[in-house]
Amino acid sequence: MILRRFLAAAFLAAATCGAAVAQDARRGAELAAPCMQCHGANGRSQMETIPSLAGQPADFITIQMILLREGLRQAPAMAPFAANLPDRDIEDLAAFFAALPPGPPDERRPRDPALITAAEALVGPRHCATCHVADYGGRNQIPRIAAQREEYLAAAMTQYRDGTRAGPDTQMNGAVVGLSDADIAALAHFLAQK
Numbered sequence: 001m002i003l004r005r006f007l008a009a010a011f012l013a014a015a016t017c018g019a020a021v022a023q024d025a026r027r028g029a030e031l032a033a034p035c036m037q038c039h040g041a042n043g044r045s046q047m048e049t050i051p052s053l054a055g056q057p058a059d060f061i062t063i064q065m066i067l068l069r070e071g072l073r074q075a076p077a078m079a080p081f082a083a084n085l086p087d088r089d090i091e092d093l094a095a096f097f098a099a100l101p102p103g104p105p106d107e108r109r110p111r112d113p114a115l116i117t118a119a120e121a122l123v124g125p126r127h128c129a130t131c132h133v134a135d136y137g138g139r140n141q142i143p144r145i146a147a148q149r150e151e152y153l154a155a156a157m158t159q160y161r162d163g164t165r166a167g168p169d170t171q172m173n174g175a176v177v178g179l180s181d182a183d184i185a186a187l188a189h190f191l192a193q194k
Helices: 002-016 025-031 033-039 058-069 076-082 087-099 113-123 128-132 150-162 171-176 181-192
Strands: none
Touching: 025 033, 025 087, 033 076, 033 087, 058 076, 058 087, 113 128, 113 181, 150 171, 150 181
16 A cells, blocks of 8 residues: 555656646547536536536646545545546546636525625635635646535535545645634635635
């Protein structure tokens, strides 16, 4: 297991340093049919617990798929899709989803000014824009969180806070430590409205 984690970490480092093979978004579109069933026909999920992939940075998708494939990230619904997926397929799928225009799901709850105000008091001190950039559009291995599904964001932040989810590093775990459920709900609403 230690060797497996080391090899996965080494590949992740190579992928984020530009050592990955060129990506083919057209080929990725051909491979994406099973993905669209849950992640949405336009890459914008219409399912509460499923993240939107449209406009996510290709490096982020590549890393997440490798973590899923190697069993380093647990998402049981993704296990059969990620198992034994070749690197080239992962990179081409990532290129395809990265090329799709991002945006909110077709339906989202109305903007709640009280939640927006509460979140605005949190994003600065939590330095959310440091990694996710000023418009929360993500970059490189950092995900786009703007216009993501609100329920998905709340669940992910709760998992990071509670230590049941970790990324390739522990930045997110530290960023959400001490947040209440109400804080997380406000942040999720704020980001989903972007």
